[in-house]
Amino acid sequence: MNSNQEVIRRLSRYRNVMRKMKALGLIKVFSDNLADAVGVSPSLVRKDFSMFNLTGNKRGGYRIDDLVSKLNVLLGKDKKQKIIIVGCGKLGQALMNHNGFPRVGIRVVAGFDSDPEVLNSEAPIPILHIKKIREFIEENQIRVATLTVPEPAAQGMVDTLKKTCVKGVINFSPVSLKSSEDFLVHNMNIEQEIENLFYNIHFAETTVVKVQ
Amino acid sequence: MNSNQEVIRRLSRYRNVMRKMKALGLIKVFSDNLADAVGVSPSLVRKDFSMFNLTGNKRGGYRIDDLVSKLNVLLGKDKKQKIIIVGCGKLGQALMNHNGFPRVGIRVVAGFDSDPEVLNSEAPIPILHIKKIREFIEENQIRVATLTVPEPAAQGMVDTLKKTCVKGVINFSPVSLKSSEDFLVHNMNIEQEIENLFYNIHFAETTVVKVQ
Incomplete structure (x- = not known):
């Protein structure tokens, strides 16, 4: 996967997390929230957003509604x-x-x-x-x-x-x-994928070799 | 994916390529063949094999039959x-x-x-x-x-x-x-996966931003 695809995948995951947060009644989201949910660093979240001119600030956070609709446009999600x-x-x-x-x-x-x-x-x-x-x-x-x-x-x-x-x-x-x-x-x-799963299980069990 | 899983995935791909080569009547395989088919460097193929004590040599190549059956054992493929x-x-x-x-x-x-x-x-x-x-x-x-x-x-x-x-x-x-x-x-x-595909296509087309 190239770096472009990785960014898109992260943006998509941020968006999905925020949709679930919104369903819980939340209004704002902080880069720390998204970082925790997606498993990346808060600074990477902020870097991803600033790259696309998505604004917010470290203390005040981002408005979920704004951010989701901007991400939808960015991701083409507003189209059928x-x-x-x-x-x-x-x-x-x-x-x-x-x-x-x-x-x-x-x-x-x-x-x-x-x-x-x-x-x-x-x-x-x-x-x-x-x-x-x-x-x-x-x-x-x-x-x-x-x-x-x-x-x-x-x-x-x-x-x-x-x-x-x-x-x-x-x-x-x-x-x-x-x-x-x-x-x-x-x-x-x-x-x-199923074969790989068997192989990984087999490897984990036999541990004939340790790959660094 | 961790490095262990990546190695396993490569071994599995080497094995699949060799099964197809065998079906074509080939007897020997060279690290260059596998490198070309899998899209990695020949030295990585040799490194992967030497890590698991799979022997061959740069000039003489590997016997496909030997290598496939060793990989099958290594990958647990001999089990149902x-x-x-x-x-x-x-x-x-x-x-x-x-x-x-x-x-x-x-x-x-x-x-x-x-x-x-x-x-x-x-x-x-x-x-x-x-x-x-x-x-x-x-x-x-x-x-x-x-x-x-x-x-x-x-x-x-x-x-x-x-x-x-x-x-x-x-x-x-x-x-x-x-x-x-x-x-x-x-x-x-x-x-x-389908969403990501749409996003990638959308990005490729709009090229609003270029991610380095």
Whole structure:
């Protein structure tokens, strides 16, 4: 992850903490609060904010409402976050109905597949034939897609998406795809993560070697 | 991620690359090959291997078969990797049938839920009542679970699992859970990843500020 992405991730976490603080009735937040919640130093919080001209002061703190709405603009969160699901097997269909999305303002607008058995253009979230994907993307100005296609189809699908206005994908297929300058790929390889967890547990237990 | 985890992740990636090289009929591998495939320096590959007494030489390379089987032992990959799915909503059920698992030797042995409608003790992968989870874990010596439960249930479930022989979870619920010394948590928050992707795209486009 580059430093830019790290800053964005922190800003997003500050924002999420503040939304929860606001739900508790709090009005102001101090850099120390955010530092504690996110696990960074208070000076880093202040540095992140000053970098984006988000104002407050060490003693008086920041107004949560102001800061959240400024962060929303900065993060593009004020815009609707429409996504499409490419590949509507079991995992793709689970994502289509994932109840964590509406809560954070993400809306799945369509799924795409080539299997006639899963196509359903009348469903609340339609599943359309993959050959319609480019037209749909341009008409609906889609920027982000999730890829839940079989491994052999993944790279070809990315090549197709790169020719549209899609600017990034979350890739669940079991192949690591690479980001390019104007197309971001975030790989979420579930089996790789589970394997790594087993390895870490195995290492912690055997402690054959100590890595410095 | 600490340095230990980074080394483990690299070893796992070396191993996966070599399995694919072997499938192509190759017999030997050079540190330069692995460096290219994984995107690190050849000297780091050699350092990683020498740290674990994996022998080879710069000119002669390493025998793929030897190296893969040594890595398998080192990574605990020679043991069966049984997991359970805690929370059998749509995402949990998609994971139960995820076809990426068998290929890498991960076997889902049971799911758990409290909803009578999804329980099915006769299925090839049974879905059992959550009250049976501790007994099942101990009988089957389960070490790893995936958590696909609603947010309010997540921490309580981790507390329950900590009292068993489970040593780590992959958490898909939309709350960040923390690892402790003897219990590893890997958070995979899908909506957070999608949000971050939107933010990164937004940033790349607006370039209001340049972060150094």
